[in-house]
Amino acid sequence: MKARVIVTLKNGVLDPQGQAIEGSLEGLGFAGVQSVRQGKVFDVELSGADSVTAKAELERMCEKLLANTVIENYAVEIID
Numbered sequence: 001m002k003a004r005v006i007v008t009l010k011n012g013v014l015d016p017q018g019q020a021i022e023g024s025l026e027g028l029g030f031a032g033v034q035s036v037r038q039g040k041v042f043d044v045e046l047s048g049a050d051s052v053t054a055k056a057e058l059e060r061m062c063e064k065l066l067a068n069t070v071i072e073n074y075a076v077e078i079i080d
Helices: 016-027 051-066
Strands: 002-009 039-045 072-078
Touching: 002 051, 039 051, 051 072
Parallel strands: none
Antiparallel strands: 002 039, 002 072
């Protein structure tokens, strides 16, 4: 079973990397970019799990390692 975990900064958390990307895009001539927020994507392959069990396991992974839940949100998507 395949899954994707998307981790993003919570609203209100300073994102200097996103701001740097935004500035670079403007410098490269991409007009109209109002805001950029950066994040992380994890593609995870699990064996022998149904989708409900897999989602619960992935959420535990996020809580323990993949996301800093103080400043980040996460979303789990079962792909396969």
